[in-house]
Amino acid sequence: LDSVLLLSSMNLPGGELRRRSAEDELAMRDYLQEGDLISAEVQSVFSDGAVSLHTRSLKYGKLGQGVLVQVSPSLVKRQKTHFHDLPCGASVILGNNGFIWIYPTPEQKDEEAGGFTTNLEPVPLSDREVISRLRNCIVALVTQQLMLFDTSILYCYEASLPHQIKDILKPEVMEEIVLETRQRLLDLEG
Amino acid sequence: EDLRVDGRGCEDYRCAEVETAVVSNTSGSARVKLGHTDILVGVKAEMGMPKLEKPDEGYLEFFVDCSANATPEFEGRGGEELGTEIANTLYRVFSSESSVDLKSLCINPREHCWVLYVDVLLLECGGNLFDAISLAVKAALFNTRIPKVRVLEDEEGSKEIELSDDPYDCIRLNVDDVPCIVTLSKIGYRHVVDATLQEEACSLASLLVSVTSKGTLTSVKKVGKGSLDPESIFEMMETGKRVGKSLHVALQKTLDEEESLGTSRQKVGFLG
Numbered sequence: 134l135d136s137v138l139l140l141s142s143m144n145l146p147g148g149e150l151r152r153r154s155a156e157d158e159l160a161m162r163d164y165l166q167e168g169d170l171i172s173a174e175v176q177s178v179f180s181d182g183a184v185s186l187h188t189r190s191l192k193y194g195k196l197g198q199g200v201l202v203q204v205s206p207s208l209v210k211r212q213k214t215h216f217h218d219l220p221c222g223a224s225v226i227l228g229n230n231g232f233i234w235i236y237p238t239p240e241q242k243d244e245e246a247g248g249f250t251t252n253l254e255p256v257p258l259s260d261r262e263v264i265s266r267l268r269n270c271i272v273a274l275v276t277q278q279l280m281l282f283d284t285s286i287l288y289c290y291e292a293s294l295p296h297q298i299k300d301i302l303k304p305e306v307m308e309e310i311v312l313e314t315r316q317r318l319l320d321l322e323g
Numbered sequence: 324e325d326l327r328v329d330g331r332g333c334e335d336y337r338c339a340e341v342e343t344a345v346v347s348n349t350s351g352s353a354r355v356k357l358g359h360t361d362i363l364v365g366v367k368a369e370m371g372m373p374k375l376e377k378p379d380e381g382y383l384e385f386f387v388d389c390s391a392n393a394t395p396e397f398e399g400r401g402g403e404e405l406g407t408e409i410a411n412t413l414y415r416v417f418s419s420e421s422s423v424d425l426k427s428l429c430i431n432p433r434e435h436c437w438v439l440y441v442d443v444l445l446l447e448c449g450g451n452l453f454d455a456i457s458l459a460v461k462a463a464l465f466n467t468r469i470p471k472v473r474v475l476e477d478e479e480g481s482k483e484i485e486l487s488d489d490p491y492d493c494i495r496l497n498v499d500d501v502p503c504i505v506t507l508s509k510i511g512y513r514h515v516v517d518a519t520l521q522e523e524a525c526s527l528a529s530l531l532v533s534v535t536s537k538g539t540l541t542s543v544k545k546v547g548k549g550s551l552d553p554e555s556i557f558e559m560m561e562t563g564k565r566v567g568k569s570l571h572v573a574l575q576k577t578l579d580e581e582e583s584l585g586t587s588r589q590k591v592g593f594l595g
Contacts, residue, residue: 200328258326261326262326262330265326265327265328265329265330266330268328268329268330269329269330272329297330298326298329298330299329299330299331299332299335301330302329302330302337302338303338304338
């Protein structure tokens, strides 16, 4: 079950709109290589199950520094937007395939780059702590089989603040945090 | 700055679960779950001939089986190479004279001795195999009960071996000096203890040190295709000693707690 990302479905560096030529094909390897992680949208599904992707919007493209968490796709809530900027200081992409990408919120939107340049500057410790905490919270929610969406992740993050980051993965602490999150979500509905 | 992806520091271990006496038809067994790594160790004590060069000692035999359930790479014969590597490492770690009291395993010098067959089964591979395996081996040896035997001499001088009838009449091994392996993986300029699969993929070289509870190193092995600076090796050994000592303390505490629960302990086993 392969997925294809055609050259014509990608944004060129500089955002120009022109016909893709043979030089573009050869230059592609400078930008994307085997092993890189990208965010893309599904354009269409072929009859044999193969998927056609596109990165036409500037918000898609190669992903820079961050943390990947792989969960079961059934636990990701289907929503209109997949890109969330959480108020705690990090951003998260909830892929419907179960791949969750947590990354530090970019300072300004470099719209001109269009996701082509990866920011390789060292991430500050405070951002890294937020990202680690979010990662552990997501793992905790997944172990307790709670649906993942921006509100549940945020509530879980807030519930985990009194504990140390590495303690979140302990079974007792995990249960306590997720119970509190579940409670808050029920209160929200009711 | 001492912060890993899951919030641990460079010297923190993941949450580990240890359970002994899980397999009923062995002399001793233990199961260790370290994060996603799952190891089962069974020890069977059988009578055999002592080795020629050590006639008044018993010995240990290690066998490692990488189950195909652990990772897809172990399908068929894939896990054999890793299995032999782990077995050889275990032989090396236990090759030191002081780790296990082999003289207590002797029944009749030059004729009979106890051979402990230690079987390690890798159920799931989640990073940091060697540490989990050594913890499980130590716990299983702690749990091993070898039946007491008496040697009777006939008038003609031929010896008979009598096994005690009481199943609870047995000797236990002293595992105070059994070493535990601590794996230190080098990532960038720092080294970390208890690497997850992702961290192992990023690390080019690791140092395996086996440490006893008193902090003495019994063996050191370097794995990986990267190179290690001699100064960093020294630092890693110091870290290994420190971490190893606290690891032994924690393991012993858990084993003693489990022991004190006695027969009223609820066995979790595999279906719990």
